Amino acid sequence: MFGVNVVITGGGRGFGRTIARRFAAQGATIVVTARDLAAAQRTGDLLPGAHALRCDLTDPASVRRCAEQAEELLGHVDVLVNNGAAFLAESQADDESIVRTILSGAAGTVLVTENFLPLLRRSERADVVTIVSLEAESRSDPAHIAHAAFHTAKAGQARYAEIMSQRLRPEGIRMIALYPPDFDNDDNAPRDGVLTAQSVADCVLFAVNQPRDCFIRSFHFEPLS
Template sequence: MNVVITGGGRGFGRTLARRFAEQGATVVVTARTLAAAQRTRDLLPDAHALQCDLTDPASVRRCAEQTAELLGHVDVLVNNGAGFLAESQADDDAIVRTILSGAAGTVLMTEHFLPLLRRSGRADVVTVVSLEAESRSDPAHIAHAAFHAAKAGQGRYAEIMSQRLRPEGIRMISLYPPDFEDGDGRDGVLTARSVADCVLFAVNQPRDCFIRSFHFEPLPVS
């Protein structure tokens, strides 16, 4: 299995890269800086690191071209990379970067990697959205409204493309988790490992099983 993961330089992207590598996949880790991608690559067997700035169309195109040279085809594309923006951090430039990296970045990655996915007999596109894209999101969440908007854009794009690509056998799978953390979990808090295992579960289903989305319950308020 050839897997490309955006935002793989740290956090959930790194966890997901590790889980795919443990399953024997060849992983291409991408990050906004090559150094960040290389740090994850160095932890994995037979992995590759590429620079990919999701806010820059030329960078996304170059990443797709380099992946084609490395692998020839892609079985799983994971749209994980997306900038987070808190209310306290918001200025005009930060708002634009957030919208571009989350919504436009997902569109650009999917569009430019579709030729490589179409060379696979088992292509999946996984998009890590967020509970914050849904109407039941927490209005008191620290995220700026631009982050909510970017995530909603990701989710809507994935829904439309799921319908359009299904006749080709390409599955679009979206995840809508609440906030989650690394580690072993505490008091029912969702962990990165659990979310990663949901991704692995979905992409390993038989090809006639189209799971469009995973909608997680938020942690109950005590």
């Protein structure tokens, strides 16, 4: 993937850091974004030639500025990974956190994709990857600790990815959504039968490396139990 430009939201830790490292290992140029610039920089420091940018998914001005900075750095974007989204446990919910959760997951995914589309349209191999969740589906675990606002945000991401997959396909831009159950988000978690960030990253890399006439719209994972 030498010469491929990749932008990853929520790249300061967990899966965002894992997928950034995997793309970088294949020779891609990485832009890592996070609401906390220091967190993005910590990931960027691990990767040769990577860039770190601040991007608050709940703030349209911040998203626009991030896209402008990415344009200055890269000129175009080949792969956009919509990974950033706030998690909210039932026990942690208040009015402000509910709004932030829905904004960062649903509205944030829409804002980032829309603002980066001009840069993706300059690519000959544009892919948008959205990390949704099994919790967006009706078969999600009713005993899951997530607040309903998190499920709502993930459902919004899923529906947006479905609509945009249809609308962008004539342009050759692929929208790829992943629906994993909870997985071990530790960047160095061993593969011992439990779904890991590394395994989810393998699915992303498999999809974006397919020939351009292969449109994989989604990966639906089975629950682990």
